[in-house]
Amino acid sequence: MTMKDYLSITPEIQQAIDSGKPVVALESTILSHGMPFPQNVEFAHKVEEIVRGEGAIPATTAIIGGKLKVGLTSDELDLMCKAENVGKVSRRDVAVYLATGKTGATTVATTMMISAMAGIRIFATGGIGGVHRGATETMDISADLQELAHTPVAVIGAGAKSLLDIGLTLEYLETMGVPVIGVDTMDFPAFYCRKSGFKVDYSAKDANEIARILKTKWDLGLQGGALIANPIPKEYELDFDEMEAVINNALNLAKEQGIRGKDTTPFLLSHIKDLTNGVSFASNLELAYNNARVASRIAVEYSKLS
Ligand code: PSU
Ligand code: MN
Numbered sequence: 001m002t003m004k005d006y007l008s009i010t011p012e013i014q015q016a017i018d019s020g021k022p023v024v025a026l027e028s029t030i031l032s033h034g035m036p037f038p039q040n041v042e043f044a045h046k047v048e049e050i051v052r053g054e055g056a057i058p059a060t061t062a063i064i065g066g067k068l069k070v071g072l073t074s075d076e077l078d079l080m081c082k083a084e085n086v087g088k089v090s091r092r093d094v095a096v097y098l099a100t101g102k103t104g105a106t107t108v109a110t111t112m113m114i115s116a117m118a119g120i121r122i123f124a125t126g127g128i129g130g131v132h133r134g135a136t137e138t139m140d141i142s143a144d145l146q147e148l149a150h151t152p153v154a155v156i157g158a159g160a161k162s163l164l165d166i167g168l169t170l171e172y173l174e175t176m177g178v179p180v181i182g183v184d185t186m187d188f189p190a191f192y193c194r195k196s197g198f199k200v201d202y203s204a205k206d207a208n209e210i211a212r213i214l215k216t217k218w219d220l221g222l223q224g225g226a227l228i229a230n231p232i233p234k235e236y237e238l239d240f241d242e243m244e245a246v247i248n249n250a251l252n253l254a255k256e257q258g259i260r261g262k263d264t265t266p267f268l269l270s271h272i273k274d275l276t277n278g279v280s281f282a283s284n285l286e287l288a289y290n291n292a293r294v295a296s297r298i299a300v301e302y303s304k305l306s
Contacts, residue, residue, distance in 0.1 A: 006098055009118055010071030013059050017119045020306055022056035022299035024292065025115040025123035025153070028072075032083040032105035033266040034126065035281070036273070040081040043285055045074075047292045051124075054296030061114045063089055063097045063104035070118045080105055088262050090143045108155060109147035112225060116151045121214065122302060123155050124295035126288045127191045128227065129265060130160045130169030133251065140264065141172065148225045149176035154214050156228040156295040158287040159189035159196060162240075163247045163268045166196045179217070179226045181210060183294055189231040192238040192283050200229050207294065211301035230294045232287040238280060246275045 009017070016023050026047060031040045048058035060072045062080055069076065080086060089097050089104030091113060097104040106114060108128050115123055129142025148155065160169050170188065173180055180188065182200035190196035204210045210228060217226065250271040259267045273281045 003117055006066075006068050007114075007117055008067035008069050013057055013071045013118075016057045020303055022296065022303040023059050023120045023122070024051045024056045024295045024299050025070075025111055025120045026051075026058055026060040026292070027108060027111040027123070027125050028060060028062040028080045028105040029088055029107045030126055030288070031077070031080045032086045033088050034269050035284070036270075037081050037083065039281070039285075041078060043288070044077045044081055047124075047289060050289055050292045051296045054293060054300065056296040056299045059115070059118070059120055061106045061111045063094070063102070063106065063110075065103075066098050066101045068094075068098070068114045068117065070114060070120070079103065088266070090262070091147065092143070108144040108157075109142070112144075112147045112151045112153040112155065115153045121153055121218075122295050122299040123153050124288075124292040125155060125157045126284060126291065127157045127160050128155060130164040130166070131172055132264065133163070133165045135165060135168060138260075140261070142265075145169070145172050145176065145178075148173065148178045148227060150224055152218055152223065152225055154210075154226045154228055154298065156230055156291045156298065158191050158232050158291060159229045161191040161247070161268075162193075162196065162244060163251065163272070166190060166198050170198055173227060176224070177222075178224055179213070181213065181226060181228050183210070183228060183230040185229070185231055187231070188229055190240070190243075191287065192232060192243050192280060193240045194231040194234065194237050195240070207297035208301045210298050211305055214298075214302060215305045228294070228298065230291050232283060233290055236283045236286040238276075238283055243280070246272055246280070249275055
């Protein structure tokens with residue numbers, strides 16, 4: 001068996017890839033472990049519609065029935081959203097899930113991996129994983145950062161949540177040679193907030209400029225991806241200090257309950273949602289839609305260059 005035997009790409013997506021049409025990858029961990037059912041079902045469909053509305057083809061990824069799926073049917077999207085016996089699959093888990101036929105939701109890291117195998121360069125998510133607060137003790141650093149260092153896929157996200165240590169996350173990306181580019185901003189966004197107090201390396205003025213930067217990086221044979229930091233639209237932005245308090249609350253709960261490893265991010269996301277009575281969730285949806293929109297425009301420009 002070769003890599004191709006494990007990939008299951010829908011005919012529509014395969015044709016788009018072969019003919020150089022714009023394709024935008026989407027992850028499934030955000031569905032299975034980042035959002036509640038059934039709101040995630042509406043999200044899963046709407047985010048795909050947004051990508052289509054911008055003239056690109058959506059490619060949601062997952063691991064189902066021993067295959068790396070690129071493009072899911074409506075039933076498969078439902079399966080990921082119901083999330084019964086659906087694991088959270090990062091790079092280390094991929095071979096185990098494929099060989100044993102387990103159903104897995106793909107994280108940013110795994111979605112990048114699968115995208116690269118399929119030939120997709122552009123991927124929209126909510127926010128990336130990063131260096132967790134207290135990582136100097138716990139060594140909890142998301143595999144997403146290593147993937148950005150090595151795998152040639154651009155990730156469009158609303159920065160990183162302040163549940164992470166944003167400063168250390170940016171240091172890590174710098175060490176690994178990952179460009180961090182703001183979408184018309186010099187502020188690195190903090191997910192629910194347009195500013196984190198940290199700066200990006202560069203602000204790009206539009207999708208065409210971002211596409212040209214990506215093409216140049218990969219023309220040079222430089223390995224790895226890029227983080228395209230796209231701030232939440234102003235009308236959905238939440239107050240930084242209020243969110244900081246909520247996040248600290250969630251972090252304390254996680255500590256009390258001894259939450260560790262891969263359970264940390266889903267636990268914090270779910271408690272942040274509860275602690276804000278769902279207000280943060282509405283913002284989460286909107287920033288992810290906005291990322292899908294911008295990613296699609298970048299994919300369209302990128303396809304014109306290639
Ligand atoms: N950020 C979100 N929602 C999410 C995630 C991140 O706002 O659902 C998910 C992504 O799939 C990301 C993963 O890749 O959490 C990171 O998990 P960890 O910190 O365990 O690497
Ligand atoms: Mn972790």
